[in-house]
Amino acid sequence: MSKLIDKLAWLRIENHKALCVRSKGKQLFYIPGGKRDPGESDQQALCREIQEELSVALEPASLSLFGTFIDQADGKDDGTQVQITCYQADYQGELAVDSEIEELAWLGYGDLPRCSLVVKQLFEHLYREGLIR
DSSP states (O other): OOEEEEEEEEOOEETTEEEEEEETTOOSBBOSEEOOOTTOOHHHHHHHHHHHHHSOEEOGGGOEEEEEEEEEOTTSOTTEEEEEEEEEOOEESOOOOOTTEEEEEEEOGGGGGGBOHHHHHHHHHHHHTTSOO
16 A cells, blocks of 8 residues: 655755755755645645745745656655655745754756655756756
8 A cells, every 4th residue: 555745845946956955864855845734725834844944935926836746755665655746936035954954955967866766756857858957
């Protein structure tokens, strides 16, 4: 029986690199974001998660859906998949790691080995579209 972990992610691309984060105690990078709390909209949950992880405020009016990606969840039993629904948005403030985040990095296509499986899939898409290098 497969299990699905449903997450929201903030896709931020600058200078052909994507903003990624690594949690404390983890090796692989992922796109910042997280899970909805009960009753939260995608917009509310993503704004809250990004504030908690990176200390910046997303601009809700600028949120636009980029796409959804699904793959095997890292460090979970086979068949446990993670789905990330990616949104792009402008933000205000200074990016800084907070809460459970140990490191933030701007990663490109050459950084695939440092990324989670679902992020690798996203990066393949971004590379094909010419959005990252």
